[in-house]
Amino acid sequence: xxxxxxxxxxxxxxxTLLLSGCVQNATAGGDGSGLTVTSTADDxxxxxxxxxxxxxxxxxxxxxxxxxxxxLLAEDGLRIVGEVENVGPGVTRNxxxxxxxxxxxxxCKPGMVGDGIGKAAFTxxxxxxxxxxxxxxxxxxxxxxxxxxxxxxxxxxxTGTQTFLDxxxxxxxxxxxxxxxxxxxxxxxxxxxxxxxxxxxxxxDFREADVAEGDEWTGxxxxxxxxxPPTAAENGGAEYVALTPEQRSYYADKxxxxxxxxxxxxxxxxxxxTIDSISNGAIGLLEEVASGKITGEEEIWSHxxxxxxxxxxxxxxxxxxxxxxxxxxxxADLVATLDAKFDSLxxxxxxxxxxxxxxxxxxxxxxxxxxxxxxxxxxxxxxxxTLTSVLVG
Numbered sequence: 001x002x003x004x005x006x007x008x009x010x011x012x013x014x015x016t017l018l019l020s021g022c023v024q025n026a027t028a029g030g031d032g033s034g035l036t037v038t039s040t041a042d043d044x045x046x047x048x049x050x051x052x053x054x055x056x057x058x059x060x061x062x063x064x065x066x067x068x069x070x071x072l073l074a075e076d077g078l079r080i081v082g083e084v085e086n087v088g089p090g091v092t093r094n095x096x097x098x099x100x101x102x103x104x105x106x107x108c109k110p111g112m113v114g115d116g117i118g119k120a121a122f123t124x125x126x127x128x129x130x131x132x133x134x135x136x137x138x139x140x141x142x143x144x145x146x147x148x149x150x151x152x153x154x155x156x157x158x159t160g161t162q163t164f165l166d167x168x169x170x171x172x173x174x175x176x177x178x179x180x181x182x183x184x185x186x187x188x189x190x191x192x193x194x195x196x197x198x199x200x201x202x203x204x205d206f207r208e209a210d211v212a213e214g215d216e217w218t219g220x221x222x223x224x225x226x227x228x229p230p231t232a233a234e235n236g237g238a239e240y241v242a243l244t245p246e247q248r249s250y251y252a253d254k255x256x257x258x259x260x261x262x263x264x265x266x267x268x269x270x271x272x273x274t275i276d277s278i279s280n281g282a283i284g285l286l287e288e289v290a291s292g293k294i295t296g297e298e299e300i301w302s303h304x305x306x307x308x309x310x311x312x313x314x315x316x317x318x319x320x321x322x323x324x325x326x327x328x329x330x331x332a333d334l335v336a337t338l339d340a341k342f343d344s345l346x347x348x349x350x351x352x353x354x355x356x357x358x359x360x361x362x363x364x365x366x367x368x369x370x371x372x373x374x375x376x377x378x379x380x381x382x383x384x385x386t387l388t389s390v391l392v393g
């Protein structure tokens with residue numbers, strides 16, 4: 001977390017559009033190619049995994065004993081192309097999207113938290129179809145999609161944090177260390193959102209160096225220091241004293257409560273985002289990389305900065321791609337440049353690992369490697385900084 005202009009969040013009339021096209025999340029039947037989806041306790045069964053481009057209707061039924069959700073995800077498995085939520089037990093609701101050719105994923109989420117179940121590849125074939133609606137409708141659709149993405153990431157954060165804290169409180173330091181950077185990815189992808197809620201981000205994500213004298217240090221990095229204890233030389237000359245079981249429980253309870261508060265905030269009925277906050281969020285996430293991850297200051301005890309780097313990059317790309325088609329109509333050259341720069345930086349980063357397999361620790365990087373990554377970040381940050389002005393101009 002760095003001090004910067006925060007993501008602006010404001011009440012907005014609930015939109016019923018997705019960027020891919022018109023959506024009707026209702027119990028009535030949809031249009032176009034009709035598919036069925038059955039959300040069960042252990043699967044997300046879709047009647048077909050390949051359809052032609054255009055308007056597609058998913059009739060989503062829930063056979064579990066808890067409220068469920070269904071998502072159509074983009075090829076990266078992160079950006080939400082369409083979603084229907086609050087599908088009660090025994091209820092069927094429809095999701096209608098106007099889908100472009102490409103590779104996607106389908107997934108259900110019983111309980112509406114966690115990673116979801118039954119994730120499967122889904123292919124759309126055929127020709128590109130024109131976007132429907134005027135620019136304002138496309139803007140409303142982008143906002144709706146991005147809010148759905150935020151809710152999804154925070155939902156994954158809730159369950160991931162609990163799993164991490166269970167290991168931490170049980171004294172399973174090895175498991176807690178392994179879970180630490182991967183669980184934080186869901187937070188790092190949407191960090192500007194958390195920063196918009198006043199003191200919530202400082203309580204969740206302040207580094208020790210960020211805490212003013214007399215203020216309490218809580219959150220992820222307080223626990224990081226306890227599971228990756230520094231040497232005396234790394235700790236200002238003082239031997240690090242491990243937290244007591246009571247102190248561990250205190251900080252774990254604080255992190256659980258703050259994470260739940262974030263979940264409740266983004267699930268409030270009046271929560272929404274403005275179109276410029278989406279693009280500014282993309283810009284802000286690259287600033288996060290430049291100001292903390294590429295310098296090794298964010299994860300000073302664990303040295304897992306490249307995990308955060310990857311998550312920030314993914315979050316920035318999701319935000320960018322959410323408004324990409326709107327921007328392309330105004331400045332196709334900028335879109336071409338950003339597409340290439342995002343690809344180039346991702347290609348650089350993948351040489352050091354992935355979220356699934358793990359990354360090189362920051363303290364194992366050479367000065368030349370850090371500079372190379374920094375140059376890649378700067379090459380993307382410069383054109384990305386113009387995104388909002390083109391989008392709203």
